[in-house]
Amino acid sequence: MGLTRALHRAVQVNGNGAATIAGARVQSWRAFTDRVARLAGALQARGAGRGARVAMLARNSDRYLEYYYATFWAGGIAVPINTRWAVPEMVFALDDAGAEILIVDHHFQHLVPEIAQAAPRLRTIVFCGDGQGPAGALAWEEMAAHGDPIDDADGDWDEVAGIFYTGGTTGRSKGVMLSHGNLFTNSMAEAIWLNLRQRSSYLHAAPSFHLADAAAGFATTAVAGCHLFVDAFDPSAVLDVIRARGATHLLLVPTMIQMLLEHPAFVADDMRSVETIFYGGSPMSEALLARAIWAFPNAALVQAYGMTETTAIATVLEPGYHTLAGPLAGRLNSVGRAASHVEVQVVDGRGAEHPPGGVGEIVVRGPNVMKGYWNLPDLTAATVRNGWMHTGDAGYMDADGFLHVVDRLKDMIISGGENVYSAEVENAIAQHPGVRLCAVIGIPDARWGEAVHAVVWPTGPAAVRGEEIIAHCRKLIAGYKCPRSVDVTDRPVPLSAAGKILKNVLREPYWDSQGRQVH
Incomplete structure (x- = not known):
């Protein structure tokens, strides 16, 4: 079919x-x-x-x-x-x-x-x-x-x-x-x-x-x-189409919702045709949720968590949980529960399912799991094992089956709903002759959820400046992947026993006050 x-x-x-x-x-x-x-x-x-x-x-x-x-x-x-x-x-x-x-x-x-x-x-x-x-x-x-x-x-x-x-x-x-x-x-x-x-x-x-x-x-x-x-996506154009054509369904990331609400032409009464706002990329803050509920008076909000390999969807946070009061409140920090056609588990290194509250890797099984990676059979076999798609994301399941994402095993950064992979950015930065070592991390950003931040150890004093790194990257990779900020440092490189840069150490100063490692 x-x-x-x-x-x-x-x-x-x-x-x-x-x-x-x-x-x-x-x-x-x-x-x-x-x-x-x-x-x-x-x-x-x-x-x-x-x-x-x-x-x-x-x-x-x-x-x-x-x-x-x-x-x-x-x-x-x-x-x-x-x-x-x-x-x-x-x-x-x-x-x-x-x-x-x-x-x-x-x-x-x-x-x-x-x-x-x-x-x-x-x-x-x-x-x-x-x-x-x-x-x-x-x-x-x-x-x-x-x-x-x-x-x-x-x-x-x-x-x-x-x-x-x-x-x-x-x-x-x-x-x-x-x-x-x-x-x-x-x-x-x-x-x-x-x-x-x-x-x-x-x-x-x-x-x-x-x-x-x-x-x-x-x-x-x-x-x-x-x-x-x-x-x-342009807030003015989106608002015009909603008003002119009575759009009922929107798919947005929270950043887009915020941009719509902040647009000077936004009028809540013009949004009454909107019945459903489907969003992902990052959870929605309580402050933004409260504004969205007021601004779209007839709209139900639905959040999804997933990735391309799971045909976009693995879990869904249904409209009833998008509330700040009552018995269904308190779920906004989760990404919802397994979608109707999907099994979701959190497993340890041996593949055994964690009890509620135990942090491990999120795995997904169902007819939504990809056939595999094109021309990459070994990676496919390593990623999909016994029918389970290993997401590379770390999280935990609570007692009611709500999934909470707490970190990304693959160091993925989500900035404005776009996935940015740190290794790809690092490969671009490393091609600059003034770079000795580099690491790319996501840091908190009020507008984009996370911003791409690079830490660079130069080949010598004054070998490279942050502005040069950003300009260099723009020649090699898409603009949204390029660092928004660069720290050129001579501090010691934090290394693990295996010689890998400890990105959790680099992230700590930025995320300590956030309570988790990702948005």
Whole structure:
């Protein structure tokens, strides 16, 4: 059962209903599905057959949703590219996945010559944006208008549907293989948790390359609801779409919620259409929760914890626990309980389950667990053992089954909802000739939850300054991964007996007053 089954149902039950609204463009489910069949035919004619990888580098739009479903309809594998990456990171993912087709919009067409030169496996560039596309690129609209429609490939349950790249503690990105079954199961579950219905309208405010937004989008399609779009998160644009289109469902990180509430155009009475706010990336503070409850008078709040490897979701903190008073209060420091289709445990080093309160590694089992890492069988075997996905996160379960995350075994930093892996940043910093040793940690930040902070031991006095480190990193990795602050020091390096830098020692001065090691 492939993800495209949802399109057939949507045509049957809501064929004339709005499927996508992007600015002035409005498509019904019947028109959307017809375009998908034609786009799939055009892609397949250019080599995107069963198992072929098709990449997308674009901001949010109805074309991004068409890309996902046209790729699935043709039998291909979607490879969404992080728009915040530097070009070398994009090229790595394209080469690693073996993508031969890349679809770009007008925001990124200027990168095509550089990408094409560095990624020789690319054979076809498709332009899906506004205006004139790059020289030699195919036109998305021409493909949609004149492509020969093909029958739905209807991917198998265990067949890979997408390769979603995520940072890695080894310093290289990892392609997470998610099957049609992984994504279909998650979409059914999300539709229930988020109370999605046919009359619902989900606003794509988070980036469409990110699995969290893609998964919520698949859930919206599953109920034949409506997709609304802003091309990137901008508080003003989000507020405009909510007011104009009556958006019912939002997926945000707490930082985004805070930015909306602080915007001068925010008016609580204009937010009455919003029924559900789904958030993750970090727990919500009680102060922000109180403001959000007032600001979105009709909205239920739902928190999720998970990762790409668990198809975005492992646990859910339901709306009833988003309260500051009464018998259900006091759960906001948790990330909720196991989602309806998932088993979650906290285990010790031998894999035995800890009793309530015991801190250990969080592991997850269920139909949401990835098929594995693309081209990394050894890492897959080390990460998924006996069906259990080992998250690398440390936490504990309380007596009522609520999971509390207390640290990250993999030194992952979550800044504004984006995952930043310290080893990847350290690899970039270490390439500076003035750096002898370095360590990257997350430190508290009132706006972003955590900020990337680098500690650098230079090769000699005045060998490097903090500003130079940040500028150096911006040439190699995405801006959100770059350090926001740098401590160039001659203090002794805190080392373990095995010779590893003790990051917990580096973190202590920043987190002592916080009561835990992560937000």
